[in-house]
Amino acid sequence: MACIAGRSITHAGAWPVAFCPVLLLAFAFLLFTAPPAAADDWDMDWEDPAPAPGYKSGAGSTGGPVGAEPSASTADGSESRPDAATGEDDWDWDWEETDTGPAYKSDTTRRVDPAAASMPKVPRVGETAEPDFSVSPKSGHQLFADVPGFGVIPSIKDKGMHPCSNCHTWAKSNLTPRRLRVPHDNFLLQHGLHGKGEFWCFTCHHLDGAGGLRTLEGERLSFDDAYILCAQCHPGETRDWSFGAHGKRVDNWQGNRRILNCTACHYQHRPNIKPRKAVPPPPVRRGLERNDRKPHVAAPLWEKIGARYREPGQP
Amino acid sequence: MSRKPSDSHIDHYRRRFLKGLGGAVAAAATPGTARAAWGGNTLADTFADLFQDHYQRMTPEEIADTLARIERKAKRRYGTNITCKNTPPQDGVVYGYALNISKCRGYRECVSACMLENNLSRDMRYIQVLEMDNGSLNFEKADRYYDHRTVPAKGKYYLPIQCMHCDDAPCVKACPVEATWTEPDGIVVVDYDWCIGCRYCMIACPYEARHFNWGKPDLTAGEINPDTHFLGNRPRPTGVVEKCHFCIQRTRENRQPACQEACPTGARIFGNILDPNSEIRYVLENKAVFRLKEDLGTEPKFWYFHDN
Amino acid sequence: MLFRFIKYAFGQLIRGPLAYWLWLALLGCGIVFGGWHYYGQLRDGLIVTNMSDQVAWGFYISNFTFLVGVAAAAVMLAIPAYIFDRRDIKDVVLMGDTMAVTAVIMAMLFIMVDLGRPDRIWHLIPGIGRFHFPASMLAWDVVVLSGYLMLNLGISFYILYNHFQDKQPVVSRYFPFVILAIFWAISIHTVTAFLYSSNPGRPYWHTALLAPRFIASAFASGPALMIIGFQIIKRVIGYPISKSVISLLAIIIAFALQVTLFFIGTEIFTEFYNEGAHAASFRYLYFGLDGATALQPWIWTSLIMLVIATLILMIHRLRNNMFLLNVACVLTIIGVWIEKGMGLVIPGSVPTPLGEILEYLPNATEVSISIGIWCIGFLVFTLLAKAAAPIECKMLENRHFSKEELI
Numbered sequence A: 001m002a003c004i005a006g007r008s009i010t011h012a013g014a015w016p017v018a019f020c021p022v023l024l025l026a027f028a029f030l031l032f033t034a035p036p037a038a039a040d041d042w043d044m045d046w047e048d049p050a051p052a053p054g055y056k057s058g059a060g061s062t063g064g065p066v067g068a069e070p071s072a073s074t075a076d077g078s079e080s081r082p083d084a085a086t087g088e089d090d091w092d093w094d095w096e097e098t099d100t101g102p103a104y105k106s107d108t109t110r111r112v113d114p115a116a117a118s119m120p121k122v123p124r125v126g127e128t129a130e131p132d133f134s135v136s137p138k139s140g141h142q143l144f145a146d147v148p149g150f151g152v153i154p155s156i157k158d159k160g161m162h163p164c165s166n167c168h169t170w171a172k173s174n175l176t177p178r179r180l181r182v183p184h185d186n187f188l189l190q191h192g193l194h195g196k197g198e199f200w201c202f203t204c205h206h207l208d209g210a211g212g213l214r215t216l217e218g219e220r221l222s223f224d225d226a227y228i229l230c231a232q233c234h235p236g237e238t239r240d241w242s243f244g245a246h247g248k249r250v251d252n253w254q255g256n257r258r259i260l261n262c263t264a265c266h267y268q269h270r271p272n273i274k275p276r277k278a279v280p281p282p283p284v285r286r287g288l289e290r291n292d293r294k295p296h297v298a299a300p301l302w303e304k305i306g307a308r309y310r311e312p313g314q315p
Numbered sequence B: 001m002s003r004k005p006s007d008s009h010i011d012h013y014r015r016r017f018l019k020g021l022g023g024a025v026a027a028a029a030t031p032g033t034a035r036a037a038w039g040g041n042t043l044a045d046t047f048a049d050l051f052q053d054h055y056q057r058m059t060p061e062e063i064a065d066t067l068a069r070i071e072r073k074a075k076r077r078y079g080t081n082i083t084c085k086n087t088p089p090q091d092g093v094v095y096g097y098a099l100n101i102s103k104c105r106g107y108r109e110c111v112s113a114c115m116l117e118n119n120l121s122r123d124m125r126y127i128q129v130l131e132m133d134n135g136s137l138n139f140e141k142a143d144r145y146y147d148h149r150t151v152p153a154k155g156k157y158y159l160p161i162q163c164m165h166c167d168d169a170p171c172v173k174a175c176p177v178e179a180t181w182t183e184p185d186g187i188v189v190v191d192y193d194w195c196i197g198c199r200y201c202m203i204a205c206p207y208e209a210r211h212f213n214w215g216k217p218d219l220t221a222g223e224i225n226p227d228t229h230f231l232g233n234r235p236r237p238t239g240v241v242e243k244c245h246f247c248i249q250r251t252r253e254n255r256q257p258a259c260q261e262a263c264p265t266g267a268r269i270f271g272n273i274l275d276p277n278s279e280i281r282y283v284l285e286n287k288a289v290f291r292l293k294e295d296l297g298t299e300p301k302f303w304y305f306h307d308n
Numbered sequence C: 001m002l003f004r005f006i007k008y009a010f011g012q013l014i015r016g017p018l019a020y021w022l023w024l025a026l027l028g029c030g031i032v033f034g035g036w037h038y039y040g041q042l043r044d045g046l047i048v049t050n051m052s053d054q055v056a057w058g059f060y061i062s063n064f065t066f067l068v069g070v071a072a073a074a075v076m077l078a079i080p081a082y083i084f085d086r087r088d089i090k091d092v093v094l095m096g097d098t099m100a101v102t103a104v105i106m107a108m109l110f111i112m113v114d115l116g117r118p119d120r121i122w123h124l125i126p127g128i129g130r131f132h133f134p135a136s137m138l139a140w141d142v143v144v145l146s147g148y149l150m151l152n153l154g155i156s157f158y159i160l161y162n163h164f165q166d167k168q169p170v171v172s173r174y175f176p177f178v179i180l181a182i183f184w185a186i187s188i189h190t191v192t193a194f195l196y197s198s199n200p201g202r203p204y205w206h207t208a209l210l211a212p213r214f215i216a217s218a219f220a221s222g223p224a225l226m227i228i229g230f231q232i233i234k235r236v237i238g239y240p241i242s243k244s245v246i247s248l249l250a251i252i253i254a255f256a257l258q259v260t261l262f263f264i265g266t267e268i269f270t271e272f273y274n275e276g277a278h279a280a281s282f283r284y285l286y287f288g289l290d291g292a293t294a295l296q297p298w299i300w301t302s303l304i305m306l307v308i309a310t311l312i313l314m315i316h317r318l319r320n321n322m323f324l325l326n327v328a329c330v331l332t333i334i335g336v337w338i339e340k341g342m343g344l345v346i347p348g349s350v351p352t353p354l355g356e357i358l359e360y361l362p363n364a365t366e367v368s369i370s371i372g373i374w375c376i377g378f379l380v381f382t383l384l385a386k387a388a389a390p391i392e393c394k395m396l397e398n399r400h401f402s403k404e405e406l407i
Helices: A021-033 A156-160 A164-168 A192-196 A223-233 A235-243 A301-309 B007-032 B043-050 B060-078 B109-117 B170-174 B200-204 B258-262 B279-286 C002-013 C018-044 C059-072 C075-083 C087-114 C118-124 C137-164 C171-197 C210-237 C243-273 C277-287 C296-314 C322-349 C364-397
Strands: A151-153 A258-260 B083-085 B095-100 B128-133 B156-161 B180-182 B188-190 B210-212 B227-229 B241-243 B268-272 B302-305
Touching: A151 A223, A223 A235, A235 B279, B043 B060, B060 B083, B095 B279, B109 B128, B109 B258, B170 B180, B170 B200, B188 B241, B200 B210, B258 B268, B268 B279, B279 B302, C002 C137, C002 C364, C018 C364, C059 C087, C059 C137, C059 C171, C059 C210, C059 C322, C059 C364, C075 C087, C075 C171, C075 C210, C075 C243, C087 C118, C087 C137, C087 C210, C087 C243, C087 C364, C137 C171, C137 C364, C171 C210, C171 C322, C210 C243, C210 C322, C210 C364, C243 C277, C243 C296, C243 C322, C277 C296, C277 C322, C296 C322
Parallel strands: A151 A258, B083 B227, B095 B302
Antiparallel strands: B095 B268, B128 B156, B180 B188, B210 B241
């Protein structure tokens, strides 16, 4: 398998249980092989109460700057278009063996065993453990004029985010552009327009392997350059991100600027950050009790004014 | 620190007075210097505590002595080996903070990270996350004790409030003994060993940013963060005021403050407002920013902004 | 001569009837009781009180504020005595000063017990410590209070010492200090008001009316205490007090109370006509906020007391009735004590600047320590009066009061 799920899938959504017993077996296998720490949740880090998601990253970035080198992938337009590949039933999932250009390194170099791929324990504040930045990230792309230099922290989460191979080692891929149905919609593509049938897998992924990324124009991208993919549709956010108004700078406020990739916080297939439980409310001074204040019912001004115009008796 | 020339002779006498006291005490306490028989403070340490000078008036040697004494006291009190630093401010740096309220989702990660980092008494928080009603900025309707199953709650937004490190800080003006002042890098600090505990600064602060050690800090040995700074997170005595110090023990070493590090949504942006290339300057110059209670004229260095 | 004076004064202190010793013993018990609780507070910190980060100033500061007003009110005797040269007032002005001295000492004690680190009080001494003058209003307060204490002690001592030597004090020597003390008295209460009104973060206090309000209510509560005190002195020591003194003080209270009520009324109008977030503290105080109503009974009690007292004092026949006058005085003292104490200090922090409502009422420890300080105040006043009264009485012997003149 090219993509090893670093985490088990225990997504609480409606798994079509009858869909595939083999999948369940695979699931069970993963559940037992995955380290306990990782066996928490499919939504994992996005709902993880640990302070900083993807904050400690061990893997080095390997991709080159986009535009610095033309993507050497052999992909031409026709090959990378899903419609061109339609009908290619025995799709070779073992895409690592396909020829990849010099500017693009296959995922093999980044493959890690599930234990290592599991989300590293984020050091609590106050712990002396320093995040390991021994692999210095590459310098930032010149996305915008005058953007201060930065390096992108590769997101280790990417390793666990490609469960395609769970099924598609044995299941045929249907390359027809279409709105995805079960099982994909349970864990894939709830990304704005993407999930509404506008986009689908191969809008962003390269045809020669579900792990590879491609721009809309067909340029190959490394996972570490995911932000370039995002920038295509979200230039405003990307601009804020590259100048520091969005996203997160890690470790220091001065000196080498290292920022988290988009995918460190936004799970790429479902970028909305899900609500979760907050840290418990603060206490009052010990020895005192908080006044039991009635939870006040918030009536925004528009509702208050609206109530005045409403006919009496109407809801 | 510049000292007025007219102060110098007063200073001379003050020093002589304090030295005299200290000398007499040291002479009296020499047998006890090594270790107090009762296991507590040595006599010399006790008197050195009692007559410790104001931070800004201590000579480098006195500061070194004081830092060592603080470490000894922490060892005795908590059994923990801490290091107490005195990292000076950096030239050309004034810290500022910007918080993206459209990103803050009320997880309170910053609140607990701050508590752990800064050795806060467990019933104290430097950061208050206010849950606000959409369409309103009325603090009277805010709730800082929200405890929903998940946040963000519907119809609410979140407004974390901590010390704004005002440029013209009312708390600094209020203090009758100059136990609190603004450092050259813009951090409003407290000398915990000089504060007399009158709490007038807490009354003066419009942001509820100051907190008092009503009792002995509720802190156990295992919870101590050993990386401390004299003006920052060193263990505090009873009966003094403390406050957010922008994690002075971290930020003066170029590290991000704990609240920024802990924020899971990247809502917090910290940096040098004098550096035109800093993130915070980008935010201040390109975003619609506002400051809380700016009309009070205290020039807070903590901004809030929205996406777009 | 000075030695004889001191010896005489101490001689007065250790001589007295059984009731005197019982009174001292009672006060001693109160002081020990308060002291014991203060020891607990020193040992454990202010955590033994009900104060919190939300309400950082409580019962101690409330009492402090009230007492500064009492101290300032001594000027209400000094002005008629020295500026208008009223002979009858001059006879009692020393007793008024004694009350001022006592009130300042108590005010300082209330500050002391409110400090988290009283062991570091030397940080306030300029030179050795660092005195943040003139920036800090609290530093100003230290200056004006200690200065007022010195002035009053100095003037009183000078006059008393001369009377002791059967001499008339030289007016030109002490008159400048009297004038200074008059202005100083106004300043102590103004500075205390500035302590609060200089905080823009606390809209409840942030009003220019605060200082006038303070002065007005002080000129009601101080003379009210004096009327009560003078009657006690008359009864216990036999100090001659003219009726004219009482009636002047009563009229002063009547005026001051009316102005106080007017000020309260204007504040209430301003806050509630267009009620904004700044009026939250007023709403909390008078009507309760979000179900928090702890101070509501207090302030209404106070208001009703003040209104009744004002009515009594405004109507000549009622005011001239000694019993009703005493009732009005007691109502005034308690009413102002609530209005300027708890009613002023606590709502400044409820709701907090960030809108939290954490109600505060003093707990047993705070009340106990306050009782101790009040006992110290009574003790100081008793001793000062005990030592000074005979000298003054001797001085007044050659004045021949008719029976009708005195109360």
